[in-house]
Amino acid sequence: MEEAAVLLKQKGLKVTPQRLAILNLLRNTKEHPTAETIYKKLVSDFPTMSLATVYKTLEVLKNIGLIQELNVGEGSFRYDANTNSHTHLVCFGCGKVEDLDESVLQNLIEEAKKHTDYKLVEQKLYFYGYCPACQKMLSN
Amino acid sequence: MEEAAVLLKQKGLKVTPQRLAILNLLRNTKEHPTAETIYKKLVSDFPTMSLATVYKTLEVLKNIGLIQELNVGEGSFRYDANTNSHTHLVCFGCGKVEDLDESVLQNLIEEAKKHTDYKLVEQKLYFYGYCPACQKMLSN
DNA sequence: TATTAAAAGAAAAATATTATCTTTTATGAA
DNA sequence: TTCATAAAAGATAATATTTTTCTTTTAATA
Numbered sequence: 001m002e003e004a005a006v007l008l009k010q011k012g013l014k015v016t017p018q019r020l021a022i023l024n025l026l027r028n029t030k031e032h033p034t035a036e037t038i039y040k041k042l043v044s045d046f047p048t049m050s051l052a053t054v055y056k057t058l059e060v061l062k063n064i065g066l067i068q069e070l071n072v073g074e075g076s077f078r079y080d081a082n083t084n085s086h087t088h089l090v091c092f093g094c095g096k097v098e099d100l101d102e103s104v105l106q107n108l109i110e111e112a113k114k115h116t117d118y119k120l121v122e123q124k125l126y127f128y129g130y131c132p133a134c135q136k137m138l139s140n
Numbered sequence: 141m142e143e144a145a146v147l148l149k150q151k152g153l154k155v156t157p158q159r160l161a162i163l164n165l166l167r168n169t170k171e172h173p174t175a176e177t178i179y180k181k182l183v184s185d186f187p188t189m190s191l192a193t194v195y196k197t198l199e200v201l202k203n204i205g206l207i208q209e210l211n212v213g214e215g216s217f218r219y220d221a222n223t224n225s226h227t228h229l230v231c232f233g234c235g236k237v238e239d240l241d242e243s244v245l246q247n248l249i250e251e252a253k254k255h256t257d258y259k260l261v262e263q264k265l266y267f268y269g270y271c272p273a274c275q276k277m278l279s280n
Numbered sequence: 281t282a283t284t285a286a287a288a289g290a291a292a293a294a295t296a297t298t299a300t301c302t303t304t305t306a307t308g309a310a
Numbered sequence: 311t312t313c314a315t316a317a318a319a320g321a322t323a324a325t326a327t328t329t330t331t332c333t334t335t336t337a338a339t340a
Contacts, residue, residue, distance in 0.1 A: 050289045071211045089258050118229050120269035129260035190320045
Protein backbone atom coordinates (compact mmCIF):
# COMPACT_ATOMS: atom_id res chain seq x y z
CA MET A 1 0.00 0.00 0.00
CA GLU A 2 1.17 3.45 -0.79
CA GLU A 3 2.56 5.52 2.06
CA ALA A 4 -0.15 8.17 1.67
CA ALA A 5 -2.79 5.46 2.15
CA VAL A 6 -0.92 4.18 5.18
CA LEU A 7 -0.79 7.65 6.65
CA LEU A 8 -4.49 8.21 6.12
CA LYS A 9 -5.30 4.91 7.83
CA GLN A 10 -2.98 5.68 10.70
CA LYS A 11 -4.95 8.84 11.33
CA GLY A 12 -8.24 6.96 11.19
CA LEU A 13 -9.15 8.51 7.86
CA LYS A 14 -10.55 6.65 4.91
CA VAL A 15 -8.55 6.01 1.78
CA THR A 16 -10.84 7.15 -1.01
CA PRO A 17 -10.26 7.37 -4.75
CA GLN A 18 -10.93 11.11 -4.59
CA ARG A 19 -8.29 11.69 -1.93
CA LEU A 20 -5.70 9.68 -3.80
CA ALA A 21 -6.57 11.36 -7.08
CA ILE A 22 -6.19 14.85 -5.65
CA LEU A 23 -2.91 13.97 -3.98
CA ASN A 24 -1.56 12.31 -7.12
CA LEU A 25 -2.57 15.23 -9.26
CA LEU A 26 -0.66 17.56 -6.95
CA ARG A 27 2.32 15.23 -6.95
CA ASN A 28 2.43 15.11 -10.71
CA THR A 29 2.22 18.80 -11.46
CA LYS A 30 4.55 21.70 -10.98
CA GLU A 31 1.94 24.37 -11.40
CA HIS A 32 0.61 24.77 -7.86
CA PRO A 33 -3.08 24.64 -8.81
CA THR A 34 -6.02 26.16 -7.00
CA ALA A 35 -9.00 24.13 -5.74
CA GLU A 36 -10.94 25.23 -8.81
CA THR A 37 -8.18 24.07 -11.17
CA ILE A 38 -7.87 20.74 -9.41
CA TYR A 39 -11.62 20.27 -9.67
CA LYS A 40 -11.66 20.99 -13.39
CA LYS A 41 -8.83 18.56 -14.05
CA LEU A 42 -10.46 15.74 -12.12
CA VAL A 43 -14.08 16.11 -13.09
CA SER A 44 -13.57 14.22 -16.36
CA ASP A 45 -12.23 11.19 -14.48
CA PHE A 46 -14.64 11.64 -11.58
CA PRO A 47 -17.85 12.99 -13.09
CA THR A 48 -19.60 13.05 -9.72
CA MET A 49 -16.75 14.92 -8.02
CA SER A 50 -17.83 18.05 -6.22
CA LEU A 51 -15.86 21.22 -5.55
CA ALA A 52 -16.71 20.85 -1.87
CA THR A 53 -14.96 17.49 -1.88
CA VAL A 54 -11.88 19.10 -3.34
CA TYR A 55 -11.84 21.72 -0.60
CA LYS A 56 -12.48 19.18 2.14
CA THR A 57 -9.83 16.85 0.78
CA LEU A 58 -7.27 19.62 0.54
CA GLU A 59 -7.98 20.49 4.16
CA VAL A 60 -7.43 16.88 5.19
CA LEU A 61 -4.26 16.46 3.17
CA LYS A 62 -2.93 19.71 4.58
CA ASN A 63 -3.71 18.67 8.14
CA ILE A 64 -1.86 15.39 7.86
CA GLY A 65 1.09 17.12 6.27
CA LEU A 66 0.90 15.69 2.78
CA ILE A 67 0.48 19.02 1.05
CA GLN A 68 0.96 22.68 1.80
CA GLU A 69 -1.18 25.70 1.08
CA LEU A 70 0.26 28.75 -0.64
CA ASN A 71 -0.97 32.26 -1.08
CA VAL A 72 1.07 34.37 -3.37
CA GLY A 73 -1.31 37.30 -3.11
CA GLU A 74 -4.13 36.25 -5.41
CA GLY A 75 -7.75 35.92 -4.41
CA SER A 76 -7.40 32.19 -3.83
CA PHE A 77 -5.10 29.58 -2.38
CA ARG A 78 -2.81 27.29 -4.30
CA TYR A 79 -1.71 23.83 -3.24
CA ASP A 80 1.62 22.09 -3.40
CA ALA A 81 2.56 18.48 -2.70
CA ASN A 82 6.08 19.59 -1.85
CA THR A 83 5.73 20.26 1.85
CA ASN A 84 9.25 21.51 2.38
CA SER A 85 9.54 25.16 3.30
CA HIS A 86 10.75 25.98 -0.17
CA THR A 87 10.75 29.15 -2.16
CA HIS A 88 8.36 30.14 -4.93
CA LEU A 89 8.71 32.29 -7.99
CA VAL A 90 5.65 34.18 -9.17
CA CYS A 91 5.55 35.63 -12.68
CA PHE A 92 3.96 39.08 -12.84
CA GLY A 93 3.42 38.48 -16.53
CA CYS A 94 1.54 35.20 -16.80
CA GLY A 95 0.90 34.57 -13.12
CA LYS A 96 2.46 31.15 -13.02
CA VAL A 97 4.05 29.94 -9.82
CA GLU A 98 7.20 27.89 -9.92
CA ASP A 99 9.66 26.47 -7.42
CA LEU A 100 13.07 27.92 -6.85
CA ASP A 101 16.01 25.73 -6.08
CA GLU A 102 16.85 26.65 -2.55
CA SER A 103 20.41 25.51 -1.93
CA VAL A 104 21.70 28.92 -0.97
CA LEU A 105 18.65 29.94 1.04
CA GLN A 106 18.79 26.85 3.20
CA ASN A 107 19.75 28.49 6.43
CA LEU A 108 17.41 31.41 6.17
CA ILE A 109 15.42 30.37 9.20
CA GLU A 110 18.56 29.92 11.29
CA GLU A 111 19.65 33.38 10.31
CA ALA A 112 16.25 34.86 11.14
CA LYS A 113 16.20 33.24 14.57
CA LYS A 114 19.06 35.48 15.57
CA HIS A 115 16.86 38.49 15.01
CA THR A 116 13.67 37.63 16.83
CA ASP A 117 12.41 36.14 20.06
CA TYR A 118 9.68 34.26 18.19
CA LYS A 119 9.94 30.50 18.21
CA LEU A 120 10.13 30.01 14.46
CA VAL A 121 8.81 26.86 12.87
CA GLU A 122 8.50 27.60 9.20
CA GLN A 123 8.84 30.19 6.51
CA LYS A 124 7.26 31.21 3.25
CA LEU A 125 9.30 33.04 0.71
CA TYR A 126 7.85 34.32 -2.53
CA PHE A 127 9.81 36.07 -5.23
CA TYR A 128 7.97 38.11 -7.82
CA GLY A 129 9.17 39.04 -11.25
CA TYR A 130 8.99 38.00 -14.88
CA CYS A 131 9.61 34.53 -16.23
CA PRO A 132 11.82 34.17 -19.32
CA ALA A 133 8.87 33.86 -21.71
CA CYS A 134 7.22 37.01 -20.35
CA GLN A 135 10.51 38.90 -20.47
CA LYS A 136 10.73 38.06 -24.15
CA MET A 137 7.15 39.17 -24.77
CA LEU A 138 7.75 42.45 -22.99
CA SER A 139 10.89 43.27 -24.94
CA ASN A 140 9.07 42.97 -28.26
CA MET B 141 1.04 69.93 1.88
CA GLU B 142 1.90 66.44 2.89
CA GLU B 143 3.82 64.30 0.41
CA ALA B 144 1.01 61.77 0.16
CA ALA B 145 -1.35 64.57 -0.88
CA VAL B 146 1.19 65.78 -3.41
CA LEU B 147 1.53 62.29 -4.84
CA LEU B 148 -2.23 61.87 -5.14
CA LYS B 149 -2.51 65.20 -6.97
CA GLN B 150 0.36 64.32 -9.27
CA LYS B 151 -1.53 61.23 -10.32
CA GLY B 152 -4.71 63.23 -10.90
CA LEU B 153 -6.39 61.73 -7.86
CA LYS B 154 -8.35 63.63 -5.28
CA VAL B 155 -7.07 64.23 -1.80
CA THR B 156 -9.95 63.17 0.42
CA PRO B 157 -10.21 62.93 4.19
CA GLN B 158 -10.98 59.22 3.88
CA ARG B 159 -7.84 58.54 1.87
CA LEU B 160 -5.65 60.45 4.26
CA ALA B 161 -7.28 58.81 7.26
CA ILE B 162 -6.71 55.30 5.93
CA LEU B 163 -3.12 56.06 5.04
CA ASN B 164 -2.46 57.67 8.42
CA LEU B 165 -4.03 54.79 10.25
CA LEU B 166 -1.73 52.39 8.41
CA ARG B 167 1.26 54.61 9.08
CA ASN B 168 0.52 54.72 12.79
CA THR B 169 0.02 51.05 13.45
CA LYS B 170 2.29 48.06 13.49
CA GLU B 171 -0.45 45.49 13.30
CA HIS B 172 -0.97 45.13 9.54
CA PRO B 173 -4.76 45.41 9.65
CA THR B 174 -7.28 44.00 7.19
CA ALA B 175 -9.82 46.15 5.32
CA GLU B 176 -12.43 45.12 7.87
CA THR B 177 -10.25 46.16 10.79
CA ILE B 178 -9.43 49.48 9.18
CA TYR B 179 -13.10 50.10 8.60
CA LYS B 180 -14.00 49.37 12.22
CA LYS B 181 -11.33 51.69 13.51
CA LEU B 182 -12.35 54.58 11.28
CA VAL B 183 -16.12 54.35 11.42
CA SER B 184 -16.25 56.22 14.75
CA ASP B 185 -14.42 59.20 13.23
CA PHE B 186 -16.15 58.84 9.86
CA PRO B 187 -19.66 57.61 10.62
CA THR B 188 -20.62 57.61 6.95
CA MET B 189 -17.56 55.61 5.90
CA SER B 190 -18.33 52.51 3.88
CA LEU B 191 -16.36 49.29 3.65
CA ALA B 192 -16.37 49.70 -0.13
CA THR B 193 -14.54 52.98 0.30
CA VAL B 194 -11.91 51.26 2.39
CA TYR B 195 -11.34 48.65 -0.31
CA LYS B 196 -11.27 51.20 -3.10
CA THR B 197 -8.91 53.43 -1.17
CA LEU B 198 -6.57 50.56 -0.37
CA GLU B 199 -6.49 49.72 -4.07
CA VAL B 200 -5.59 53.30 -4.93
CA LEU B 201 -2.93 53.59 -2.24
CA LYS B 202 -1.44 50.30 -3.35
CA ASN B 203 -1.38 51.36 -6.98
CA ILE B 204 0.49 54.57 -6.28
CA GLY B 205 2.95 52.74 -4.08
CA LEU B 206 2.04 54.20 -0.70
CA ILE B 207 1.12 50.88 0.87
CA GLN B 208 1.62 47.19 0.22
CA GLU B 209 -0.72 44.26 0.43
CA LEU B 210 0.20 41.16 2.42
CA ASN B 211 -1.22 37.70 2.55
CA VAL B 212 0.19 35.52 5.23
CA GLY B 213 -2.17 32.66 4.40
CA GLU B 214 -5.40 33.83 5.98
CA GLY B 215 -8.66 34.27 4.16
CA SER B 216 -8.11 38.00 3.76
CA PHE B 217 -5.47 40.53 2.89
CA ARG B 218 -3.58 42.73 5.29
CA TYR B 219 -2.15 46.15 4.53
CA ASP B 220 1.12 47.76 5.45
CA ALA B 221 2.32 51.34 4.99
CA ASN B 222 5.90 50.09 4.96
CA THR B 223 6.37 49.44 1.27
CA ASN B 224 9.86 48.04 1.54
CA SER B 225 10.22 44.38 0.70
CA HIS B 226 10.60 43.53 4.35
CA THR B 227 10.03 40.35 6.26
CA HIS B 228 7.05 39.46 8.43
CA LEU B 229 6.61 37.30 11.46
CA VAL B 230 3.29 35.54 11.92
CA CYS B 231 2.35 34.09 15.30
CA PHE B 232 0.62 30.71 15.05
CA GLY B 233 -0.73 31.32 18.53
CA CYS B 234 -2.48 34.67 18.40
CA GLY B 235 -2.26 35.32 14.66
CA LYS B 236 -0.56 38.69 14.96
CA VAL B 237 1.74 39.83 12.22
CA GLU B 238 4.88 41.77 13.05
CA ASP B 239 7.88 43.09 11.17
CA LEU B 240 11.28 41.49 11.38
CA ASP B 241 14.41 43.55 11.30
CA GLU B 242 15.99 42.59 8.05
CA SER B 243 19.63 43.53 8.27
CA VAL B 244 20.95 40.04 7.58
CA LEU B 245 18.40 39.19 4.92
CA GLN B 246 19.17 42.27 2.89
CA ASN B 247 20.74 40.56 -0.07
CA LEU B 248 18.26 37.75 -0.37
CA ILE B 249 17.05 38.88 -3.75
CA GLU B 250 20.61 39.17 -5.07
CA GLU B 251 21.30 35.66 -3.88
CA ALA B 252 18.11 34.33 -5.47
CA LYS B 253 18.93 35.92 -8.81
CA LYS B 254 21.85 33.56 -9.14
CA HIS B 255 19.44 30.65 -9.10
CA THR B 256 16.79 31.64 -11.59
CA ASP B 257 16.36 33.16 -15.02
CA TYR B 258 13.35 35.15 -13.82
CA LYS B 259 13.77 38.89 -13.77
CA LEU B 260 13.11 39.41 -10.08
CA VAL B 261 11.59 42.60 -8.82
CA GLU B 262 10.42 41.90 -5.31
CA GLN B 263 10.06 39.32 -2.62
CA LYS B 264 7.76 38.38 0.19
CA LEU B 265 9.10 36.49 3.12
CA TYR B 266 6.92 35.28 5.95
CA PHE B 267 8.15 33.47 9.01
CA TYR B 268 5.69 31.51 11.11
CA GLY B 269 6.02 30.53 14.72
CA TYR B 270 5.07 31.59 18.22
CA CYS B 271 5.51 35.04 19.70
CA PRO B 272 6.97 35.32 23.21
CA ALA B 273 3.57 35.74 24.85
CA CYS B 274 2.14 32.65 23.14
CA GLN B 275 5.24 30.63 24.00
CA LYS B 276 4.66 31.49 27.64
CA MET B 277 0.97 30.53 27.42
CA LEU B 278 1.83 27.21 25.79
CA SER B 279 4.42 26.26 28.40
CA ASN B 280 1.90 26.65 31.24
C1' DT C 281 -22.09 -9.92 3.16
C1' DA C 282 -23.91 -6.66 6.56
C1' DT C 283 -23.10 -2.77 9.50
C1' DT C 284 -21.68 1.66 10.31
C1' DA C 285 -18.96 5.66 10.66
C1' DA C 286 -16.96 8.60 7.56
C1' DA C 287 -16.70 10.69 3.18
C1' DA C 288 -18.82 12.29 -1.12
C1' DG C 289 -21.98 15.05 -3.32
C1' DA C 290 -25.54 18.70 -3.75
C1' DA C 291 -26.99 22.78 -2.34
C1' DA C 292 -27.13 26.61 0.72
C1' DA C 293 -24.60 29.77 3.51
C1' DA C 294 -20.90 32.52 4.91
C1' DT C 295 -16.92 35.63 3.80
C1' DA C 296 -14.24 38.59 1.38
C1' DT C 297 -13.98 41.49 -2.35
C1' DT C 298 -15.62 43.99 -6.42
C1' DA C 299 -18.98 46.35 -9.24
C1' DT C 300 -22.87 49.37 -9.98
C1' DC C 301 -25.48 53.26 -9.19
C1' DT C 302 -26.68 57.55 -6.87
C1' DT C 303 -25.23 61.25 -3.97
C1' DT C 304 -21.68 64.06 -2.29
C1' DT C 305 -17.42 66.56 -2.57
C1' DA C 306 -12.72 68.17 -4.05
C1' DT C 307 -10.88 70.95 -7.39
C1' DG C 308 -10.10 74.36 -10.74
C1' DA C 309 -12.18 78.04 -13.49
C1' DA C 310 -14.91 82.01 -13.75
C1' DT D 311 -16.21 82.97 -3.42
C1' DT D 312 -19.23 80.57 -6.23
C1' DC D 313 -20.07 77.32 -9.90
C1' DA D 314 -19.38 73.38 -12.79
C1' DT D 315 -17.79 68.98 -13.12
C1' DA D 316 -15.27 64.91 -12.74
C1' DA D 317 -14.09 61.90 -9.29
C1' DA D 318 -14.86 59.82 -4.99
C1' DA D 319 -17.91 58.32 -1.27
C1' DG D 320 -21.53 55.66 0.20
C1' DA D 321 -25.25 52.23 -0.27
C1' DT D 322 -26.30 48.23 -2.16
C1' DA D 323 -26.03 44.39 -5.19
C1' DA D 324 -23.14 41.10 -7.31
C1' DT D 325 -19.33 38.00 -7.60
C1' DA D 326 -15.90 34.75 -6.11
C1' DT D 327 -14.03 31.78 -2.90
C1' DT D 328 -14.54 28.88 0.77
C1' DT D 329 -17.28 26.59 4.36
C1' DT D 330 -21.28 24.42 6.18
C1' DT D 331 -25.28 21.54 6.23
C1' DC D 332 -27.75 17.71 4.96
C1' DT D 333 -28.54 13.46 2.43
C1' DT D 334 -26.64 9.67 -0.06
C1' DT D 335 -22.91 6.70 -0.92
C1' DT D 336 -18.91 4.05 0.25
C1' DA D 337 -14.67 2.23 2.70
C1' DA D 338 -13.55 -0.57 6.31
C1' DT D 339 -14.29 -3.92 9.67
C1' DA D 340 -16.84 -7.61 11.80
